[in-house]
Each structure stands twice: as structure tokens, then as C-alpha cells.
Amino acid sequence: MHTERGEAADRTLGQVDLTRWRTRAGRAVARGWTALGQRYGAMPLLLLTLAVGLAVAVVATWLASAVFDAVREADDVAVLDRPVLDWAISLRSPAADRLVTWWTDVAGTIGMPVVAVGFLVGFTIQRRAWTPVVLLVAASGGSLLMTIAGKDLIGRARPPLSDAVPPYEHSPSFPSGHTLNATVIVGTIVYLLLLRESRAVTRVWTIVAGTLFVLSVGASRVFLGHHWLTDVLAAWALGLAWLSLVVTAHRLYLTALRHGAEPAPDPAARAR
Template structure:
């Protein structure tokens, strides 16, 4: 890849935006300091690594809240009724279809989907940014999943109420659900940056949201997770996704400031990131 184009697509003519116009000034200044001493992509990875700290703390905090809620039978009151509703919906054909779909979010299906999407974007845009962004997002998602499972160690629904093949790791949070939010969210974010049609952007976001929602619900339907496992995974995934997008926006702001300082501007023929 000979052209590095990690910035967002060219913007309309007008006064260049200041580096801190979309993020706090001190945050943008710290990112600029990192870029000067390393490189744009290294600064992006360092920022994401730093962002893992609050993400993991959020996971630990969610676990504490989760324990308090379940002890008082709060949100957990939804768990058994929703599993009972799933049992009433099951049929051999539907079980097979949902199992095939949920496998897309597993340890084999999700990496294949993510790698295919990343490879297509990286080659088309001639940029390493999609590779770095999705890889870092996936690593953070995995860390949050492992931390939550180790801390809580919640048992999954009884095997008598689950659809095989059975899973035996801890139930909280749902890794399938968390990964689906993060990976589909990052891919949708990158695609939206390059789409010109408002309708196409909306459809892309809806497709990503629908995929993540369906993945979480499939885990409940199959009896592989309680609903609260999925609910917390969705919230954690959205929080980590916000960190990843913010880091990329910092990279864009820094590069836009660099072009402005050099007296250049993004021309209409410049390719997207």
C-alpha cells in the first residue's frame, strides 16, 4: 500500500477546522504530542491502548452493578421469562437457522467476517487504518469479555434448556454480543465515512445495529446466555466503540491541522481513507 490516507474523506471548502474543534483541546494536544514523537498510526494505537484502561474499569464497574441488581432480582427478573419465551418459539428448522447465524459471531465466524471486510477496505482505500482500527477494537472487546467472565463466573442457563452444541465457559458477559457490536460498529463507521448518499449511510448503520441486536437475541434464543449477559455486553460494546471512534477522530483532526499548517488542502481528487 503506497498511499497512507488515514484521514476522513475530503471536506467541503472553507476554513480548516481546528484540532480541538471536535474533541477536548487538551486531548487533541496530547495526541499531537504523541504524533510528533512517534507516528500517526503509532499515536492511534497508543491512544487506543490507553482507552482500554477506562474500558476495563467500566467492565469491572458493570460487574459490580450487575451483582447488585441480580441480588435484588432487578433486571434479572427478565432472564427466566425471556428464556421461557424462547423455548416456546423453538423448532428444529429454526434452531438450525439460528445456530448457523450465531456461529457468525463465534471464534471462527467473526474473525473471518472481520478479516474479509478489513482486507476489502484496506486494498480499496490503500490504507492500513482499517487494519489497525479493527484489530485494536477486537483486542479490546476480547479483553473486556475475558475480564468480565473471570470476575463474575456466572453459570449459563441449564443445558436442558439450551440448543446444542453446548458451551461451558462463564456466561457473563456475552462475547458474541459484545464482539458483534464492536466489530460491526467499527466497519459501519468506516464505511459511512466514504458513502456519499445519506440513504446508504442510514442503511449501513441500521444493518450494523440489526446484526448486533440479532446476534445478542440469538444467544438468548439458543439458551447459551441469559438476557442480562447480552444486555450488559451491548452497553460495554457501545462504550468501547465510542473510544475507538474518538481515537480515529483525533487522528483525522491532527492530519487536517497538519495540512492546514502546510498550506495545503484536500483536493476533490484525493482518495478516501
């Protein structure tokens, strides 16, 4: 079956077998999840793992918010945030402001969904499997939920409008939603691309391109005065944490498939 062959091709990333777990804890979890996959199917297992991971990510967001709140009360973040914003203001010019505004919009509420949908269509057509759809939708939904939770928990004010480049934004500042969503969505896309890239140099350039995009989006938020530096740093950290959980969920899914769990149906076969 085309879907099964495609899923089998995703089991290695370069020379690394994603279904091999090196730690004792990892092997124990993999055995338990494999047993569940053999009983209930691999795709329900993937959805369950992502749901558990999302719960963990939301708790991590709450903990990060609590830590940040304690640091903010001690006024330690001002030591880092204000000087960096002042330095960013010194670099501005009309041309730079327009260019960076355009670039940050690529990771905004319109640009990022367009990028995600474009890759979703491409992955689904190429691989004839629901797995990329599930991973990208779950990753995107999780990052959005983490952004909302963080903003509601902290309610931090953005930098003064006098220090920002229009158009102005008025939602809470912590964490940076643009940065968090770019980290998770682009990180998931990079991961899915790496699974099918056979040449090491291609994988390196894919990682470099994805990393530069995520770093530049975060930097653009500070440059424009739409976020403090600590908002961006927190978004990078939370995004990487959620991304690692998404990748772990996919590895457990592949492990269950390798040991005989029922895979997800082929979208093309279902259409027929």
C-alpha cells in the first residue's frame, strides 16, 4: 500500500532511525504506546499522544508565565528589554521600517496560515497520508492555544506606542505570537521536509533556512517595537518545547507502525 511505504520512508532522518529509543525511559514509553497502537490503531494513538503533549505544553506555558511574573516583579527584565529596544530604535529608517514590517507580516495572522496550508496541500498530495495534516494542524492549534494562554495569564503591556512602528498592536505582549507560531509551524515543516531529504547538504540548508526565518521573525518584533526582547525569548523557548513534543508524538506513531499497528487510511484510496 502506498501509505504504508510512505510511512516507512519517514522512519529515518538521515542515518537516525526514529523508531529506536536510546534511553530506558524512552524504550519503556515506546513499548507501552506500541501495545496501545496494536490494539487501537496508530492514528488514534498519534492523536492521543498529541493531546497529552498539548496538555503538557499548556502547563509549561503556565509555569513559564509564573516564572516570568516573578522575574518581572523583581524588575530584572527591564535590565535586558529597554536597552535592546533603544538599540533597535537607533537602527530604524523609513526603508528599513517598511521592509521589516513586510517581513513580519509573513508570520502574521494571514501570512503564516497561507504558508501552512500551502505545505499541507503539497505534503498530502505527495505522501497520500493524513499524518502531515495531523501534525501541522495539531502544531498550529497548540501554538495558538499557548499564545492565548500566555497572554491571558500575564497581560503584559507592549512597549510604548511612541517607541513602535505603525501599524500598532494592542493585545498583551507576552509571549510573542508571531514568534511562537513561526517557531512551531516552520519547525514542523522543516521536520517533515527532512524526513524525505536523502542528501546531508540538503538537510543542512533546510535547517539553516528554517532557523534563519524563525530568528528573523523574532528579531523583527523587537525591531518594530511590537514586543520586548523577553517576549520573543519566551516564545522561542515555548515553541521549541511544543515542537519537541510534536516530533516525539510522531516518533511514537512510527514506532507503533513498525511493530504492526494499523496505519491511517490513504486519502486517495478513501476518495475512490
